[in-house]
Amino acid sequence: METVKTQDIAINDLPWKIEYNAERCTLCGSCVATCTFKSIKVAVQSQSITISEKSQPEPEHRHIARAIIKQDASIANACRGCGMCERICPNNAIRPVRNPDERKALLSRDNGPIKRGGRTNLNAQRTLDHIIVGRISQMTDPSLDSQRHTFDIRAPFGRVLSPHELPFRVENGKLVMAKKTPPVDWVYPLIFSDMSIGALSTRAWEAVAMATAYLNEKCGLPVRMSSGEGGMPVKLLESEHLKYFIIQIASGHFGWNRIIKAMPHMVTDPGGILIKIGQGAKPGDGGLLPAAKVAEHVQAIRGVPKATLSSPPNHQGLYSIEESVQKMHLSLNAAFGFRVPVAIKCAASATSVSVYNNLLRDPYKICGGFFIDGIQGGTGAANEISLDHTGHPIVSKIRDCYLAAVKQGLQGQIPLFGGGGIGMTGNAAADAFKMICLGANGVFCGKILIQLLGCIGNEHGRCNSCNTGKCPMGICTQDPRLVKRLDIDRGAQKIVDYVLAFDAELRKLMAPIGNSSLPVGRSDALVSTDKSIADKLGIQYVC
Amino acid sequence: MCRIGSIKSKVPVHPSKALHLMLPQQEGHDNSGFAMVMQDLYGIFSDYKDKPLLSLACTQHGAELVEEYMDSHNFTQLAEWIPVPNKEPGLDIQAMPYYIFRNYDYPEYYNEKTQAEREDLLLDTRLALRKILEEAKEGFVYSFWPDVLTLKEIGDPRDIATYFRLWDDNGCLIAKNIVAQCRQNTNYDIVRYAAHPFFLQGYTLCANGENTFYTKNKEFQKSLHRGYIGFESDSQNFLYTLHYVLHELKWPLDYYKHVITPLPFEEIEKRPDKEILMAIRQSLAHLEINGPNTIIATLPDTRMITCCDSKKLRPVVVGRDDTMVAISSEVCGLNEIMPNRDMTQDIYPNEREVVVIDNELEVQRWKQ
Numbered sequence: 006m007e008t009v010k011t012q013d014i015a016i017n018d019l020p021w022k023i024e025y026n027a028e029r030c031t032l033c034g035s036c037v038a039t040c041t042f043k044s045i046k047v048a049v050q051s052q053s054i055t056i057s058e059k060s061q062p063e064p065e066h067r068h069i070a071r072a073i074i075k076q077d078a079s080i081a082n083a084c085r086g087c088g089m090c091e092r093i094c095p096n097n098a099i100r101p102v103r104n105p106d107e108r109k110a111l112l113s114r115d116n117g118p119i120k121r122g123g124r125t126n127l128n129a130q131r132t133l134d135h136i137i138v139g140r141i142s143q144m145t146d147p148s149l150d151s152q153r154h155t156f157d158i159r160a161p162f163g164r165v166l167s168p169h170e171l172p173f174r175v176e177n178g179k180l181v182m183a184k185k186t187p188p189v190d191w192v193y194p195l196i197f198s199d200m201s202i203g204a205l206s207t208r209a210w211e212a213v214a215m216a217t218a219y220l221n222e223k224c225g226l227p228v229r230m231s232s233g234e235g236g237m238p239v240k241l242l243e244s245e246h247l248k249y250f251i252i253q254i255a256s257g258h259f260g261w262n263r264i265i266k267a268m269p270h271m272v273t274d275p276g277g278i279l280i281k282i283g284q285g286a287k288p289g290d291g292g293l294l295p296a297a298k299v300a301e302h303v304q305a306i307r308g309v310p311k312a313t314l315s316s317p318p319n320h321q322g323l324y325s326i327e328e329s330v331q332k333m334h335l336s337l338n339a340a341f342g343f344r345v346p347v348a349i350k351c352a353a354s355a356t357s358v359s360v361y362n363n364l365l366r367d368p369y370k371i372c373g374g375f376f377i378d379g380i381q382g383g384t385g386a387a388n389e390i391s392l393d394h395t396g397h398p399i400v401s402k403i404r405d406c407y408l409a410a411v412k413q414g415l416q417g418q419i420p421l422f423g424g425g426g427i428g429m430t431g432n433a434a435a436d437a438f439k440m441i442c443l444g445a446n447g448v449f450c451g452k453i454l455i456q457l458l459g460c461i462g463n464e465h466g467r468c469n470s471c472n473t474g475k476c477p478m479g480i481c482t483q484d485p486r487l488v489k490r491l492d493i494d495r496g497a498q499k500i501v502d503y504v505l506a507f508d509a510e511l512r513k514l515m516a517p518i519g520n521s522s523l524p525v526g527r528s529d530a531l532v533s534t535d536k537s538i539a540d541k542l543g544i545q546y547v548c
Numbered sequence: 549m550c551r552i553g554s555i556k557s558k559v560p561v562h563p564s565k566a567l568h569l570m571l572p573q574q575e576g577h578d579n580s581g582f583a584m585v586m587q588d589l590y591g592i593f594s595d596y597k598d599k600p601l602l603s604l605a606c607t608q609h610g611a612e613l614v615e616e617y618m619d620s621h622n623f624t625q626l627a628e629w630i631p632v633p634n635k636e637p638g639l640d641i642q643a644m645p646y647y648i649f650r651n652y653d654y655p656e657y658y659n660e661k662t663q664a665e666r667e668d669l670l671l672d673t674r675l676a677l678r679k680i681l682e683e684a685k686e687g688f689v690y691s692f693w694p695d696v697l698t699l700k701e702i703g704d705p706r707d708i709a710t711y712f713r714l715w716d717d718n719g720c721l722i723a724k725n726i727v728a729q730c731r732q733n734t735n736y737d738i739v740r741y742a743a744h745p746f747f748l749q750g751y752t753l754c755a756n757g758e759n760t761f762y763t764k765n766k767e768f769q770k771s772l773h774r775g776y777i778g779f780e781s782d783s784q785n786f787l788y789t790l791h792y793v794l795h796e797l798k799w800p801l802d803y804y805k806h807v808i809t810p811l812p813f814e815e816i817e818k819r820p821d822k823e824i825l826m827a828i829r830q831s832l833a834h835l836e837i838n839g840p841n842t843i844i845a846t847l848p849d850t851r852m853i854t855c856c857d858s859k860k861l862r863p864v865v866v867g868r869d870d871t872m873v874a875i876s877s878e879v880c881g882l883n884e885i886m887p888n889r890d891m892t893q894d895i896y897p898n899e900r901e902v903v904v905i906d907n908e909l910e911v912q913r914w915k916q
Contacts, residue, residue: 142758142760142839145758146757146758146760146839146840146861147840147861149859154859155812157812157813159813161830161833165830165831165833166827166831167831168792168797168831168832169796169797170831171827171828171831173797173799173824173827175798175799175800178800178802179800179802179821179824180799180800180803180821180824181824182823182824182827186827189826189830191813191826191830411767411768411771412771413771414768414770414771414772416764416767416768416834417768417830417831417833417834518760519758519760519838519839519840520760520761520838520839521838521858521859522810522836522838524760524761524764524838525764525833525834526763526764526767526834527760527761527763527764528763529762529763
């Protein structure tokens with residue numbers, strides 16, 4: 006018998022245990038080959054078995070050495086529960102099973118803080134599921150017909166002026182524009198959130214980009230996609246499709262060398278610029294791209310060597326919000342001739358209302374959107390402690406910001422976009438609709454896009470290995486062998502189909518409340534079965 | 549669902565004409581009240597057309613509070629009409645003790661003031677009186693404006709008319725413009741202020757239907773102007789937006805429809821004035837109206853307009869003869885007061901139309 010020390014890692018300590026049925030296994034080896042985490046291996050096991058091989062029973066007892074599939078008892082190679090082995094096994098001989106008695110969180114800090122990707126696993130509660138669209142048009146007014154009536158499902162993106170600030174002049178009984186106003190585009194209220202080339206495989210990023218272009222050009226939905234902090238392919242920067250993309254600038258300024266060099270060759274303006282101050286999954290932290298994912302093409306786009314790329318927590322050189330508005334907003338507005346909306350993205354925080362107030366009161370009127378990212382947002386890589394223990398839920402934050410604007414009569418002037426957990430249960434349209442009724446002009450989402458591509462990560466500790474470069478689905482990795490697992494055409498199609506269903510579902514929610522335009526701020530359309538949520542959001546409590 | 553109606557006439561008409569317009573439409577309303585705004589007055593108010601007229605329903609103490617306020621703010625009373633009610637038994641009316649219609653002269657130091665300053669004074673005075681009466685629970689002030697009279701009461705419209713002797717047609721109370729409606733609020737509490745028509749600085753408005761963007765309209769309007777108060781009814785939103793677009797922003801009337809029922813984005817894109825229409829749609833997004841509704845409004849220059857929601861979910865019809873144009877939720881009202889008109893000339897405005905009737909009774913149809 007081997008000596009067992011209590012400090013040794015046992016399978017029982019790991020979050021997932023491999024359930025293996027040797028009787029069904031044909032030893033084809035597919036599971037071992039497919040496991041990117043090296044969590045299973047081929048081993049030889051001595052077995053004592055009774056067999057009978059003749060036509061009549063002649064049991065015989067044998068000791069044999071037999072090849073089997075065995076789970077590796079190590080933290081580094083711990084099974085993530087991705088289930089690729091189960092998918093690939095022709096005989097259903099193997100699958101991961103969740104281990105309720107796991108001790109991984111306790112045992113895996115030998116090399117510093119735990120890092121992972123995905124969403125928070127601790128604060129995955131769903132406020133939106135306690136809210137119902139409860140003000141239905143019945144008799145006092147008719148519901149609309151979601152299939153026959155026309156609906157205007159658009160959100161402003163850009164700085165909207167107060168009515169009395171509009172530079173109108175009356176000429177011959179008609180209004181004419183006396184001078185230029187800030188650029189505003191009416192976009193689809195679902196924005197594809199910023200996931201960089203680097204965090205995603207180039208192919209996965211391309212699939213999202215293809216879906217974006219298809220939705221715009223074939224479906225007539227002006228969906229915008231944010232590049233993430235990692236630049237964009239030069240070919241795309243110099244193409245007509247650039248108008249569907251919001252280029253992000255984050256604290257590491259990764260990719261901007263190429264963007265600036267491409268500017269003279271741009272044939273159209275980008276759809277917008279997004280200044281990323283923070284993100285909901287890891288507020289107060291900058292972007293993080295582990296060296297394992299900094300492949301050659303990522304080095305080329307970002308102009309960096311192969312190393313872990315940590316963006317600083319702040320934009321260097323900015324020490325106040327006034328500066329942020331004056332320096333970053335003005336310079337980025339100026340860079341594109343004041344023709345392109347420049348918006349800002351912050352992690353939701355107890356201070357979000359103050360930030361929004363500052364932006365609303367800026368005299369230059371150049372902030373074209375406030376993106377607030379809640380604690381349930383996803384990330385490619387972060388410290389687990391940030392993911393699980395820092396951040397702020399998005400629902401009440403959007404409401405607080407909207408009501409702060411209402412108090413000053415400034416609602417709608419800087420469009421509000423909420424993100425972080427939108428579509429977490431797969432029902433993004435319901436989430437978006439409720440956020441809009443609470444005051445958002447639109448929502449942004451990232452995680453559900455990669456889930457549509459095939460990501461199987463969830464908020465219960467499944468996979469969440471986007472940081473390792475070993476994404477079993479070929480989405481969050483730069484390993485060319487893994488990337489081949491992703492069919493980008495089918496992936497893009499999944500996203501397109503989902504957005505088309507999202508659009509139909511939004512109509513299904515707008516019609517019964519009798520609205521043909523988005524009900525931004527129509528909190529009277531919502532009720533809650535939770536008194537504390539109803540009180541906090543200022544909506545009707547029902548039971 | 550309520551019914552609304554209005555009359556614009558070359559010859560001043562009695563309120564009974566408006567009642568005859570409204571009563572045939574009884575099936576559509578519950579006879580729970582009567583409210584009207586008369587503009588361009590004749591009869592006993594003929595001599596005071598340029599002097600602000602206060603319309604008030606109150607208790608005796610309320611009347612004292614109002615007098616005290618007006619005296620201390622240097623308004624001089626010029627004329628007064630206090631209806632002597634017919635208190636025959638069995639009338640269905642929840643009458644207030646006093647109804648006062650009183651012309652005042654401006655304080656002397658306002659002789660040199662501009663029209664805008666006078667308008668502000670009248671509004672502020674009405675708001676102050678409303679506050680005083682509301683706090684004391686002693687009455688209601690509906691309008692304070694030259695050449696405008698407002699009457700609102702709870703009860704059966706026929707009985708209300710009997711009570712105020714509106715059937716008598718004695719020439720005392722006549723006007724060239726009357727906007728009327730025959731019920732109290734049915735969605736929410738019955739409050740006299742919730743009964744349309746509503747009046748603000750020369751603008752009168754009546755709305756039939758539902759405004760499902762009430763909350764977002766209200767939240768925005770509250771910060772736009774001190775006169776945008778009350779919000780006892782979702783129909784007030786229509787009036788406040790009309791006032792805001794025309795009186796505050798000073799935009800031409802055409803643009804009101806673009807604010808309350810903006811064109812779909814696809815249609816705006818095809819318009820030569822798309823830049824203006826988009827700017828309006830985005831900056832006044834919170835004044836958009838959704839839901840089924842029709843409005844009738846009178847402007848300070850006494851032009852009358854009507855239009856309906858963007859899907860034409862609520863009807864309205866305009867009929868006319870040589871001396872009168874009437875707007876009504878249902879054609880039966882027109883048939884009652886104008887049986888001999890040419891019905892083929894009746895106009896049923898569509899969802900993208902504004903019908904404007906000028907003081908010569910010329911009817912224009914504007915396409916949005």
